[in-house]
Ligand SMILES: O=C(O)CCC(=O)C(=O)O
């Protein structure tokens with residue numbers, strides 16, 4: 478598979494690839510030091526200010542509940558996305574989002590056209606088990622997921638065998654998900670009982686089949 482070869486080369490040939498490790502049948506690459514500590518700290522502050530953060534409500538057991546994190550959806554104007562039952566309408570790119578996109582486009586060899594920001598304010602914020610397998614992303618999507626701030630556990634489990642993997646996501650690290658990862662594995666970001674600082678995560682995606690919303694969920 479072309480992308481795996483390209484990423485293997487990136488790990489061996491590039492300082493940003495240092496310590497890179499493949500997981501999940503070679504469909505996930507973890508790069509612990511994609512961004513320097515200083516860059517990661519600066520990006521955290523910029524992203525906290527620049528993005529249009531919202532705490533969305535979703536329907537659960539017939540009730541409207543707040544999701545346990547802040548979220549923001551930015552990208553090209555046509556990058557409509559339905560996620561967790563929410564119609565996401567893209568906000569404009571910001572300087573920090575464009576800066577990160579440029580680096581990730583180069584590494585992944587793609588043109589990401591949207592990004593989902595997740596801001597976990599403390600250890601009580603989390604994301605449940607899911608796969609990013611929406612039709613809008615097409616088959617075998619490439620998703621680049623960058624972490625800034627508090628180190629958190631990222632858990633993966635195989636859909637049929639139940640095999641589990643846990644990766645500690647450092648500040649400045651990057652995860653690349655590709656190939657059949659979303660088809661065969663789910664992932665989650667569990668809560669933690671330990672006191673924790675904030676963490677901002679950016680998952681860059683390519684919307685190939687935009688889902689135009691019927692009604693805006695943005696005021
Ligand atoms: O915060 C993370 O590392 C995971 C985010 C995620 O899985 C998603 O946005 O789909």
Ligand SMILES: [Fe+2]
Nearest residue numbers: 607608609664
């Ligand atoms: Fe995800």
